[in-house]
Amino acid sequence: MITAVEAPATPLRRLGVAGAFLVTLAVITALAALHLTQGTSDTDLFALDDQAMNVLVASRLPRLLAAVSVGLALGAAGALLQSVARNPLASPDTLAVSNGAYLAVVLAATFGLSLPAFLAGGLSFLGGLAAAALVLALSAGGRTGTTRLILAGSATALALQSMTTLLMILFQEENTGLFAWGSGSLVQSDLGGVIQMAPVVVVAIGAAVALGNRLDIAGLGDDTAMVLGVNVRRLRLTVIVLAVMLSAAAVTVAGPIGFIGLCAPVIVRLLARRLPELSRHRALVPLSALAGVVILLASDIALRFVLGARAGVDVPPGVVTAMLGAGVLMWLARRHRDAGPTRQPPAVRTADPGRAAFGVILLSGTALLIGAVVLGLLGGDTWLLLGDVANWLQGRTGKALTYVLDQRWPRVAAAVLAGAALAVSGAAFQAVSRNPLAEPGVLGITAGAGAAAVAMLTLVPMAGIAVVSGAAGLGALAAFALVYLLAWRGGLSSDRLVLMGIGAHALFSAVTVLIIVKSDPWNTAKALTWLSGSTYGRVPGQLLPVAVALALFLPLALWLRRDLDLLALDEDTPRVLGVPLEPVRLLALGGAVLLTSTAVSAVGVVGFVGLVAPHAARALVGGRHVRLLPAAAVLGAVLVSLADTLGRTVIAPAQVPAGLVTALLGTPYFVWLLWRSRAGRP
Missing domain, CATH: 1.10.3470.10 (ABC transporter involved in vitamin B12 uptake, BtuC)
Known part of the structure; x- marks a missing residue:
């Protein structure tokens, strides 16, 4: 009789899914406490007098809550896009979702529209949805090869970025300060944007978790999923809409902060090798959202620690996340083997004249x-x-x-x-x-x-x-x-x-x-x-x-x-x-x-x-x-x-x-x- 050999009980396996969530929440709590102590003033937040309370409420708490909401949104959006494209390099950045949402915001500023956060979020949603639809159409849903997906996303992002830059050059006064914001800025004047976008983030993540079982089945392949009663096309459309909603909410609050949607799910999927239960979407999506918070808080803390407190105002933390994400993208590329159609000659009839x-x-x-x-x-x-x-x-x-x-x-x-x-x-x-x-x-x-x-x-x-x-x-x-x-x-x-x-x-x-x-x-x-x-x-x-x-x-x-x-x-x-x-x-x-x-x-x-x-x-x-x-x-x-x-x-x-x-x-x-x-x- 042959008995199964149990996998070694690693520390992560001993913790289990609940333990992984608890550890992540503990890390977020510690980072949040450290985040609140950083700033341009020397106010002692542990001695909560009137001055400390004003600094906390007017500046540091809005920045912290913005980081939490944006990290949650982008981490969950990246996990959803990677699942629907069945591609580990899909994210709001590589699918040009953030660029489409950013262009919509700049267009509104160019025409002098001062929209409340909720309406600005709706405009960003339309821009991001159009960009994602184009990229996925060009790459056949991302399933024909990673290189094709990234190239389609890069081309679309460059076109949208060119339009955005043109507007910013021609209408400098209307778009003052949007260049730095275009790399993601957590500077908040109040809690209005975060409060209006928080319900969108919570509802979208909740809906994604509710679809977790169907996403697990869809991961087995379209034919298998259809046999098991899952409408793959409808599920894919729903997930894309949810991901774009999350990305648009993040852009509305803090601008297009790059590559969190790529890095957070990658980290969780690496942990899933040690704890397979994390690969199920009901755990993958929320844990990716929490991992996004960890990445963004850590990046913002590191930025102000290395360059000084003033850098938190002048330098967008999206620059740090973009550098981190570029490293992750190159690491994934080094491990990747792709023989997609982009190896073939282009679809242009070549002449052979005399x-x-x-x-x-x-x-x-x-x-x-x-x-x-x-x-x-x-x-x-x-x-x-x-x-x-x-x-x-x-x-x-x-x-x-x-x-x-x-x-x-x-x-x-x-x-x-x-x-x-x-x-x-x-x-x-x-x-x-x-x-x-x-x-x-x-x-x-x-x-x-x-x-x-x-x-x-x-x-x-x-x-x-x-x-x-x-x-x-x-x-x-x-x-x-x-x-x-x-x-x-x-x-x-x-x-x-x-x-x-x-x-x-x-x-x-x-x-x-x-x-x-x-x-x-x-x-x-x-x-x-x-x-x-x-x-x-x-x-x-x-x-x-x-x-x-x-x-x-x-x-x-x-x-x-x-x-x-x-x-x-x-x-x-x-x-x-x-x-x-x-x-x-x-x-x-x-x-x-x-x-x-x-x-x-x-x-x-x-x-x-x-x-x-x-x-x-x-x-x-x-x-x-x-x-x-x-x-x-x-x-x-x-x-x-x-x-x-x-x-x-x-x-x-x-x-x-x-x-x-x-x-x-x-x-x-x-x-x-x-x-x-x-x-x-x-």
Whole structure:
């Protein structure tokens, strides 16, 4: 007779589910007591005189209760979204729910609407629900692969963030202070928002717990759940609505605090390995909510402990949670293996024209580029004529026109060079990663370069062009090294590389926000313009690094064209044909990083050019890199040049940064690619 061997009685198993909840509540109580002692005043809260009571009621208690309600909401929302998507990387952030809710709040502020918390929460709910619906539709509910889910969420989040940033730049007075709040702020003027949102949080969590048994059954698979009487489609819709309600409530109270919805359920699921009863949703959802409170309270305490009490006002705790969440995302990505449809070529019919046809296409693109350059010289807050440009080239214009064109041509040249550099960089990244949706922004390279450049501009305001460019280059190299080394695990996985890059992007973006709000939290227009990509105020010296990088790497990439063609196929073919895989990969990635860093130093952070231009070039001239690279360079230059001209003219004399225009133009194309390939179609 064979007897079952009992699992070892670990301390967690001895505690049981009730013990786990009691320990978590005890930790929250201790953190709350410590949280109340922190602040900008030296009031002794243990001696409750009138002054201490005023400080407690007016400042510290609202901040504490806001942290508790937001932590509960985001922790539970993350657990629900991970369950409904059956994906450990689903959260209010990766599904762009927080971005949609934040955009709704900024829209209300832009139009001068001062809404009570409950109505603002309803508006946030609609924004978050629309974002979640789009992301889940693009990723087929998140079940076709983690990489597809994260890429769809990242694209949607970038589009919503671009719209939000555009509103904040154009309507600075109406949106004053919303930049820091956009990273999550627990500063509360009173208890009104918390009191109005608390019932929403409690009811939504209660409803989620009531659905716990059905969620457990749905986790067995759609067919099994339907046999057992569970309407999976209705359950999924209900859970998504509850998760968005919770996320919207959190955004209404404290802004979009990042990654708590990712980290809290991950911690509970790790504990469930030792105590399997925690994997049941009636325990998983409420314990994830409590874990969210622990994470947010600990982050807020650590922020004020390290940076001082004043940092609790200036620096949003969402920056700390974003850094923590980026680490968790990268840890999960390192453990993840995904062979989803994003490995397949994009759903774009690639042409294979002959040599003559390729020449015609390239000449047409060059003519279009010349036209874009001329339009860029003519357009702006002051429209010029071709004769004015001709006279300027001959040195025969007056002071006014000479000044205008002397200011304008470096901007046009910067847009052209940066667009070409980002396009070539994107083509190299796509070949090396064998992921048609990869680009410098997705891989975190631009965020690393931007963080380093902003740090240099902030710490050394008088830094010269060479110093800023060098800082951006070092930041890009640091981001590249981090992503590449962490993605390497017995080989370079395409999916792992992309997920690592998205984690690095979140990390460096949080560092950038920290630098900005810590140095000058109220002067965000300059930082927003830089982070949105702008050619404003460019000087000829800033063009030299980009031009040199292009002159060095483009011939090198063309020399490696056959190796890149083979590298884009699979891991084995290049080895069989004798291609030195790692040296070629490092050369290609190193050159792409050089191009990205110099482009960022010239025009700031411009997104989606490295995705859109190579795809458009591939559709026109095919996938062979001898044709793809020059075509992508020309199309990238055209795209950024036209975006810059459009941004300078559409609302002149005000200006829209070129990066926002490219993001708003590139996101629909990216969404279309995901939609076309959502079923893995070639």
